[in-house]
Amino acid sequence: MTTELEALLAKMKSLENELIEELQKQEKIFSYEIRKRKVYFEENAIIRDKEYIKTLYLYLRDAPIKHIVSAPFIWSCLIPALLLDAFCSLYQWTCFPIYGIPKVRRQDYIAFDREYLNYLNFIEKINCAYCSYMNGLFAYLQEIAGRTEQFWCPIKHARRIKNLHSRYYKFFNYGNAAEYRSKVAMIRRDFSDLE
Template sequence: MSRIEEIINEIKKLDNELLAEIQKKEEKFFYKINGKKILFEEEARKYQKEFMMKISTYLSNASFLNIVTVPVIWSCLIPALILDFFASIYQFICFRIYKIPFVKRSKYVVIDRNSLHYLNAIEKINCVYCGYFNGVIAYVQEIAARTEQYWCPIKHARKIITMHSRYHKFLEYGDCLDYQQRLKQLREDFADIDD
């Protein structure tokens, strides 16, 4: 096992520990997750509602520039919807042909903050938008990562800011011998995906 694989395994272990810690918050804040639904205990719902800011107060506290930029922010929804649609169609057609495991959209596009009772209607709508938009970006990145593993599994020579989930499997930049010998194997190496 290479040092890179060891580090990746450590990161996965830490991700699991982080998830366990996050799940402990369910008890602290009195909610349960049932499928895709978040269920708060009655007392927790009442308590949260005490902290909800009225829409009139929310708008009067908002800066003028924040309000003016709302149409710009929301205009990004159209390209996100188009990207979501075409990435899903692409995956549906091409991943079947390439025998790449499908990316489960529901694991990436998570919309649940609208269940928080301390958010007013505007805040809930904004949270739905952010959850959708960022989820679509993560979903498309995973589709692209699996595609890149199939077509061009070579690391970059220059440092990249973020590495996607498949990057650790890629071959070293400039290693032409390994590329020729391992390309077919890498195109089939998706056994670690636990979707």
């Protein structure tokens, strides 16, 4: 890997850490704290937020008909997602120990915390749970696939791709046959950066 590429990756990691720190400042601004993965709001924040809740009647009355009609199509995606989740989880529980790949912790990717928001009504909380699960699931699956790819085929693509997974930076440059053959066994075991 080139020094310039390593420097860019280090900058990206630094910016990512800054972003996380900035997001954590929101806890003070909106009067909440996280303890053991549960969100606790201050009493004044709970009272303030409940003023913004939209009743179910008003929520449904104001909903465009196209949103109501399309809801079953959105929710029908949950069934294949649950199956995909089950099969990919079974795959990693079975195969990752065989290959020496650290397992992906689903709790690092799938977060259900919007239920603590007092300004959301029941339907909004259910919709938020759906989105949290679906987006978290695909991030979780991408990490499982990325670790699998690092083991079986750690080669960057020739074409530019839109979204890089977390393991991609360890991959060999496209077309670098000598480095691939001489170091592939080492890269297959290099998960030292994972917690």
